[in-house]
Amino acid sequence: MSAGTVYGVGLGPGDPDLMSVRADRLVRGAKNIAYFRKKGRMGQARQIVEGMLRPDVKEFAMEYPVTTEIPVDDPRYNEILAEFYESCTSYLRQLSRLEDDVVVLCEGDPFFYGSFMHLYSRLKGKVPIEVVPAITGMSGAWTATEQPITWGDDVLTVLAGTLSEYELTKRMAETDALVVMKIGRNMEKVCRSLKASGKYNDAWLVEYATMHQQTVRKVTEIKEEIAPYFAIIVVHGQGRRP
Amino acid sequence: MSAGTVYGVGLGPGDPDLMSVRADRLVRGAKNIAYFRKKGRMGQARQIVEGMLRPDVKEFAMEYPVTTEIPVDDPRYNEILAEFYESCTSYLRQLSRLEDDVVVLCEGDPFFYGSFMHLYSRLKGKVPIEVVPAITGMSGAWTATEQPITWGDDVLTVLAGTLSEYELTKRMAETDALVVMKIGRNMEKVCRSLKASGKYNDAWLVEYATMHQQTVRKVTEIKEEIAPYFAIIVVHGQGRRP
Secondary structure, eight states: OOOOOEEEEEOBSSOGGGSBHHHHHHHHHOSEEEEEEETTSOOHHHHHTTTOSOTTOEEEEEEESOSSSSOTTSHHHHHHHHHHHHHHHHHHHHHHHTTOOEEEEESBOTTBSOTHHHHHHHHBTTBOEEEEOOOOHHHHHHHHTTSOSBOTTOOEEEEETTSOHHHHHHHHHHOSEEEEEOOGGGHHHHHHHHHHTTOGGGEEEEESTTSTTOEEEEGGGOOOSSOOTTEEEEEOOOOOOO | OOOOOEEEEEOBSSOGGGSBHHHHHHHHHOSEEEEEEETTSOOHHHHHTTTOSOTTOEEEEEEESOSSSSOTTSHHHHHHHHHHHHHHHHHHHHHHHTTOOEEEEESBOTTBSOTHHHHHHHHBTTBOEEEEOOOOHHHHHHHHTTSOSBOTTOOEEEEETTSOHHHHHHHHHHOSEEEEEOOGGGHHHHHHHHHHTTOGGGOEEEESTTSTTOEEEEGGGOOOSSOOTTEEEEEOOOOOOO
């Protein structure tokens, strides 16, 4: 008896034209798709593939039971999410047992801070599973700034805005090139760290990179206290350039 | 009078199926292509697009005058390379003046340690120029290890193997997730730093990620003193996972 394959398909930064040829083919051919989203939203991953799906596709929306309502260091946060991932996994295993392939739509690259990893770690070894890498959101962001991110021997550090102000500042100060993800409500803290580390004047904020709403601004021009979830901060390296 | 556009097109890690839909379209439609290569070789970028090109395509191979013959800290290295980039640039400007578009084939993502940046910085503002981001070699490498690279708040540090042993060791010790590029002749030094930083037993060496020659091995199993240019070391983060 054969089993269906679970494909973790990276969609890239947002522009469907930047999906890989393989991702494009898998999405257009999919009989079953699954994707994460916040309750009451269409979901960014689902939005990206709008207009590309088979008319008879079966959709499975995996709605986060919590996003920012409970702090991540609350033990209940992990419990609730673990239960959620278990129930998603169980549905995907069921599809696989029925010999149905399913394409899990992933924003960015599935193995780079992606939610799909929580399904992958539970499914690996139990069902056939394949991951299709993709262009990361940060590649989309630094391309939008129209400047290379790393030259020569430049060190690149990627930080989550959820880190402590101390950690952020220390690591920002020590790197050549910098990317900050997961900014959202951490915008003010991230800005204080950029200032303290001497990187503030060279930092760019890119929102919705490669999408039609894309904006690219110097961080010094930002007035908002909360950045959208799809915002990425970029500081370019200044390494060797013959 | 209109001018031709210079496209810096990222080809991704090597598998043509992982090129973006846009890159695929630009490569297949190109009347002019240009690419870097080592003298006497076909060149990795050119190899990736084999079988995809128009029969009447005009090819411009940009052959590095030096690669490892002169150390990078020798002042002649910069001089020779600067002259080389100037001459490539002048050819691309000429094409643009003739209203011809040209696709510059770039391995990986053009703005991430890519040679195209040296043309881009010379052409920007002078001719119409567009950059197409791509899947990085490191995304190809961590996907090949079948393990996510970053979870939760993991810090990712990307290092060039050309850094000093002291720098490598210090930065390896301080990070959660690690990628080392440009390994080649620096393999022994990189291994000493991995040992000194406590990351040696968890490090993977991926060669030719996503290509048919792909190999994935624990670094502890490596006997060779020189890794191929297309080798990437990966150490996975161990962050929060509900």
